[in-house]
Amino acid sequence: MNFIDRDLKCVNCGVEFVFTAGEQEFFRARGFTNTPKSCRECRSKKNHRPMRADSKVTCADCGSATTVPFTPRQHRPVYCRACFSEHRSEAESPVCTAI
Known part of the structure; x- marks a missing residue:
């Protein structure tokens, strides 16, 4: 299946981001069926864990x-x-x- 780049809008910050053909292939290979709703920056903020205090x-x-x-x-x-x-x-x- 051929994929083309798609423009999506982030639900968190409202910025448009590109869901590239390569990312779409990766998603399909991993079995992900939904398109991403957040841009890369918002996803990285969401997944950030605070540093532990030694x-x-x-x-x-x-x-x-x-x-x-x-x-x-x-x-x-x-x-x-x-x-x-x-x-x-x-x-x-x-x-x-x-x-």
């Missing part, structure tokens, strides 16, 4: 400086990667309750 902390077990991908709470201990793995493996080990 926090510098001191490990509660070994005292080494490390970074974590969240803001720690004051009442909860924060561990480095190695100590966190140790705590996780301890928590997952089965506990014998038979007497």
Whole structure:
């Protein structure tokens, strides 16, 4: 099937954009049946994820400086990667309750 460039209007910003023949072929190959409703700029704004905030902390077990991908709470201990793995493996080990 031959595709031709089509002019579409963005529903978000109202700017006209070209839905190229190559993009149409790509859409057809991926099984997409609808034409895009947003221009490339609006799609990229919509798909943008905020950067995560790394926090510098001191490990509660070994005292080494490390970074974590969240803001720690004051009442909860924060561990480095190695100590966190140790705590996780301890928590997952089965506990014998038979007497």
